[in-house]
Amino acid sequence: MTEQGVRWTAEQVLALAPDDASRKAGARLGGAGPWSQTGGSASGAVWGLCKGSGSKPYRTVVDxxxxxxxxxxxxxxxxxxxxxxxxxxxxxxxLEDAAGTSAGRPADTSAGTSTGAPDWADEWLAERAAKAARPAADRSDRAGPADAEGARKRAERRAARVGAGVTELEQRLADLVRGGLAGQERAGYAAWEETAARMVDAQAPGLAARVRELGTIPSCGTGWPARMLEEAALLHLLDRAWLGVSGLPEPLAATVRSRLGLQPRAEGEAVRDHWLVLAQYDTASPDGRLTTRRIWLRGLASGRPALVLDFGPPGRPPGLALPVGLVLEAEARFRPGSAGLRADLGERFGPAAPCRTAPTGVSTAAALEAYGTALREDPWLESWPVVLGPVVPIPGGPQGGQREGGQDDREGPQQPHKTWQLADAEGASALPVPLTGAGSRPGTGLWQLAALSGGGPLTVFGECGHRGFTPLTAWQPGSSEPVVLG
Known part of the structure; x- marks a missing residue:
């Protein structure tokens, strides 16, 4: 293999696992024992045969x-x-030892292909290469005048259905405010699920998702009335924006259409860059039917953040997986709206490789300013991706803590708790940001962050929003190895 210089770490490989069971099972197969006829190519592919419970080994290939x-x-x-x-x-x-080269037995490179892979692997790799090389014009539908006119009429019919759904939702929100929030805990989720289904019928999936989230708030513990009123207000703002979308500036109108789940009218900007994978995590929809994978990228040349989403149907994880800390050269096409964050990965130019340096961070004040600027483009934006650094985590605890001389001024178990914070290590800002839970298990990542810091500075990537900063990945000083939090 000639691509030895771009190997991933074991942690980056295991981060691809769809669940803990797969992670443990994959780790057991990480030795040479069950493998034969393994190999790899300079173009960035590895393959091998793995002995299983059946008579024939499993054929495995990775691009x-x-x-x-x-x-x-x-x-x-x-x-x-x-x-x-x-x-x-x-x-x-x-791979070479598993293939038997150390014992003088060459790896199986039957079929004489250009990659050196066996025919069963090379056939799949060739199909992927041909698909990637196919011109974009050949992969897209060519719309003539008749198709364009049909598309216009379909768009008008859908806009009318969305308008009817928005009007119905506005009446539902008005009834909610008129009747008050006190009875929402007893009312249950069923009525909101019915409203969400009506939004699906109106072909406004974005509204349906927000309605479902609104219906789950009464079961989220203390303080839910304030959160429900906030979300209802944002939903009302989105409704009013759609009803007046024709009078909005085009960038804001594109954001409104995106938030409702409508397809953009035009293709977005394409940016080719070396993209650093900053974070990856999964969330489940309120009904558990869909898994959403969020992958945060940052262009090393452009400095531009990008959010790539992938979705998994019931019982299956999303298909796209990018280990944190890798850099891939690719073209990202940004979708109009949503503050220019949402992107789709297009053509890639070579295999991904580990990043040799940690990303550069900004102060907490700059992070808050960036989020405020983004809100002008997208008022419904819950957070903005930011790399902070160098910063020091300040663990939360009971108010008061220890007085000088060791006297404890806490008054009992009911004493309120301070919020965890991140503060600039070099005193560049007097604005420490409050922390929210990190990773898939809220709260666990905060202690992990404190342990990594040990009271010293860190570089931290996360999402900065109106509820605080959610840390997702951290780098210790002088290290390029990312630590996924949570």
């Missing part, structure tokens, strides 16, 4: 430029444990 995976096993998980095991073997530089 590192995706990453993308192909395995003959029946697993519906993606990537499967065999793909994870093969990547772990590659990360440990064990």
């Amino acid at each position: 590192l430029s995706g990453p993308a995976y192909k395995c003959s096993c029946p697993s519906r998980k993606f990537p499967c444990k065999h793909a994870l095991g093969l990547l772990l073997l590659w990360a440990a530089e064990g």
Whole structure:
């Protein structure tokens, strides 16, 4: 293999696992024992045969430029444990030994292909390469005048249906405010799910998602009335914006259409850059039917943030997985609206490689200013991606704490607690930001952040919003290895 200089770490490989069970099973397959006929190519692919419970070994191949995976096993998980095991073997530089070259037995490179892969692997790799090389014009539908006129009429009919749904939702919100919030805990979620279904019928999936989130708030614990009123107000603002969308500036109108779930009228800007993967995490929809994977990227040349979303149907994780800390050269096409964050990854130019340096951070004041600027473009934006640094975490605790001389001035278990904060290590700002829970298990990442810091400065990536800063990834001074929080 000639791509030895861009190997991933074991932590980056295991971050691709769809769940804990796959992570453990993949780790058990990360040794040479079950593998045979392994190999890799300079173009960024690895392959091998893994002995399983059946008579025939499983054929596993990974395209590192995706990453993308192909395995003959029946697993519906993606990537499967065999793909994870093969990547772990590659990360440990064990492919050649597993192939038998150290014993004088050459790896199987039957079929004489350009990649040196066996025919079953090379066929799949060739299909991926041909698809990537196909001109964009050949992959898109060519719309003539008749198609354009039909599209215009369909858009008008959909706009009318969305308008009817928005009007109905406005009446629902008015009834909510008129009747008060006190009875919402007893009313339950069913009525809001019915309203969300009506928004789906109106072809406004963005409204349906916000309605479902609104209906879950009464079961979220103390302080829910204030949060519900806030979300209802934002939903009302979105309704009014749609009803007057024709009079809005085009960038704001594009944001409104995006928030309602309508397709953009025009293609967005395409940016080719080396994109650093800052964070990746999954969230489930309120009804549990859909898993959303959020992947945060940052252009090393442009400095531009990008949010890539992927979705998984019930029982299956999203297909796209990018390990945190890798850099991939690719074209990102940004969708109009949503403050210019949402992007789709297009053509990629070579395999991903680990980043050699930690990203540069900004002060807490600059982070808050960036979020405020973004809100002018998208009033419904819940957070803005920011790299803070150098910053020091200030753990929360009971108010008062210890007085000088060691006397404790706490008055009992009912004493309110301080909020965790991040403060600039160099005193550049007097505006420490409050912290919210980190990672998939809120709260656990905060203690992890404090342990990494040990009272010293860190570089931290996260989402800065009106409720505070959610840390997702951290780097210790002088280290390029990211630590995923939570």
